[in-house]
Amino acid sequence: MSIQNIMVIGAGQMGAGIAQVCAQSGFQVKLNDLSQDALDKGIKGIEKRLARAVEKGRMSEQDQNDTLNRLSTTTSLQDSNDCDLVIEAVVENMDVKTKVFSELDQHAPKHAILASNTSSLPITEIAAVTERADQVIGMHFMNPVPVMKLVEIIRGLQTSDETYKAIEDMTKQLDKNPVEVNDFPGFVSNRVLMPMINEAIYTVYEGVAEPEAVDEVMKLGMNHPMGPLTLADFIGLDTCLYIMEVLHDGFGDSKYRPCPLLRQYVKAGWLGKKSGRGFYKYEG
Numbered sequence: 695m696s697i698q699n700i701m702v703i704g705a706g707q708m709g710a711g712i713a714q715v716c717a718q719s720g721f722q723v724k725l726n727d728l729s730q731d732a733l734d735k736g737i738k739g740i741e742k743r744l745a746r747a748v749e750k751g752r753m754s755e756q757d758q759n760d761t762l763n764r765l766s767t768t769t770s771l772q773d774s775n776d777c778d779l780v781i782e783a784v785v786e787n788m789d790v791k792t793k794v795f796s797e798l799d800q801h802a803p804k805h806a807i808l809a810s811n812t813s814s815l816p817i818t819e820i821a822a823v824t825e826r827a828d829q830v831i832g833m834h835f836m837n838p839v840p841v842m843k844l845v846e847i848i849r850g851l852q853t854s855d856e857t858y859k860a861i862e863d864m865t866k867q868l869d870k871n872p873v874e875v876n877d878f879p880g881f882v883s884n885r886v887l888m889p890m891i892n893e894a895i896y897t898v899y900e901g902v903a904e905p906e907a908v909d910e911v912m913k914l915g916m917n918h919p920m921g922p923l924t925l926a927d928f929i930g931l932d933t934c935l936y937i938m939e940v941l942h943d944g945f946g947d948s949k950y951r952p953c954p955l956l957r958q959y960v961k962a963g964w965l966g967k968k969s970g971r972g973f974y975k976y977e978g
C-alpha cells in the first residue's frame with residue numbers, strides 16, 4: 695500500500711519529533727493533541743529545530759518552508775478520516791492508548807494502518823480493541839527522534855505481513871533503520887535499557903554515589919553519550935516508571951521492581967527535563 699497522509703497523535707517530545715521527520719520526508723502530516731496549547735508548543739519546537747538545521751547548512755530554506763507547509767494541527771481524531779497511517783504517541787498508559795485506538799478505529803479509513811510508539815505496552819492488547827488487529831503495529835522511535843536512527847518495529851500476534859512490509863518501507867523512507875522484534879514487555883530496547891536506568895537510580899537511593907558520580911562512571915567508563923540519570927531525566931521519569939511497571943507486571947519477576955526513589959520523584963511531579971526537575975534542575 696502507498697502511504698501519503700499521516701496523523702500523529704500526541705504533540706509531546708516524541709509526537710512532535712515523529713511529525714517533524716515524517717513531514718521532512720515528504721509526507722502530509724496532521725499533528726493531533728487534546729489541547730491547542732500542546733499543539734502550539736509542539737509546532738514551535740519543530741520550527742526551532744528546522745531553523746537550526748538551516749542555520750547549520752543541513753537544510754535549505756525551501757525545504758524548511760515545504761516541511762512546515764506539509765504540517766497541520768487538529769484536536770479532533772475525526773480528521774484521521776483521510777489518513778493512510780496513524781502513529782499514536784500519547785502517554786504510556788494502556789487505558790489511554792486503548793481509548794484512543796478504539797475511537798480511531800471508528801474514524802480512520804478501513805485501509806489505514808494504526809501504529810503505536812509505545813515504549814513497552816503489548817501491541818496485541820492495543821490491537822484487540824480495534825476491528826483491524828492485522829493492521830495494528832508497534833513503531834517505536836527513539837528520543838530525540840530527528841537524531842536517532844533506530845525504529846524498533848513490533849509485530850503483534852495478528853499483525854499481517856503486508857502491514858509489516860508497509861511500515862518497514864516507510865521507516866526506510868524516513869531514513870531510519872527498522873529492526874523487527876516480537877511482542878514481549880519492553881520489546882528489546884527497554885527490556886535492556888530500563889533495568890540499567892532503574893539500577894542507576896538504586897545506587898543513588900542506597901547512597902552508593904551522587905547522581906553526578908553515577909553519570910560520570912557510565913559516561914567516562916562505558917562511553918555512554920549520556921549518563922543513565924541524565925538519560926532518565928531526558929526520557930521523562932514518569933515514562934521510565936510506567937515502563938518498569940510494565941516489565942514488572944508483564945514478567946512477574948522482582949528484578950524489574952521500580953526503585954522507590956523513582957516512584958517518589960514521579961509523585962512529587964519531578965518528571966525530569968520536561969518538568970524542570972528530576973535528578974537535575976533545568977532552566978526554562
Ligand SMILES: CC(=O)CC(=O)SCCNC(=O)CCNC(=O)[C@H](O)C(C)(C)COP(=O)(O)OP(=O)(O)OC[C@H]1O[C@@H](n2cnc3c(N)ncnc32)[C@H](O)[C@@H]1OP(=O)(O)O
Pocket residue numbers: 743746750812813835836837838839840841842883884887919920925929
Ligand atoms: C524510552 C524509550 O522508549 C526509548 C528511547 O528513546 S531511550 C533514549 C534513546 N536515546 C539515547 O540514548 C540518547 C543518548 N544521547 C545521545 O545520543 C546524545 O547525547 C544526543 C544525540 C542526544 C546529543 O548529542 P551530543 O553530541 O551530546 O549533543 P549535541 O552536540 O548538543 O547534539 C548533537 C546533535 O543532536 C541534535 N540534538 C540534540 N538534542 C536534540 C533534541 N532533543 N532534538 C533534536 N535534535 C537534537 C543537535 O541539534 C546536534 O545536531 P547539530 O550539531 O547538527 O545541530
Ligand SMILES: NC(=O)C1=CN([C@@H]2O[C@H](COP(=O)(O)OP(=O)(O)OC[C@H]3O[C@@H](n4cnc5c(N)ncnc54)[C@H](OP(=O)(O)O)[C@@H]3O)[C@@H](O)[C@H]2O)C=CC1
Pocket residue numbers: 703704705706707708709726727728729732783784785786787790794811812813814834835836837928929930933968
Ligand atoms: N520519552 C521518550 O524518550 C520516549 C517515549 N516513548 C513513548 O512515546 C509516548 C509519548 O511519550 P512522550 O512524548 O515522552 O510523552 P509527553 O508527555 O512528552 O507527551 C505526551 C503527549 O500526549 C498528549 N496526550 C495525552 N493523552 C492524549 C490523548 N488522549 N489524545 C491526544 N493527546 C494526548 C499529552 O497531552 P497532556 O500533556 O495534556 O496530557 C502530551 O502532549 C509514550 O508511549 C512513551 O512511552 C517512546 C520512545 C521514547
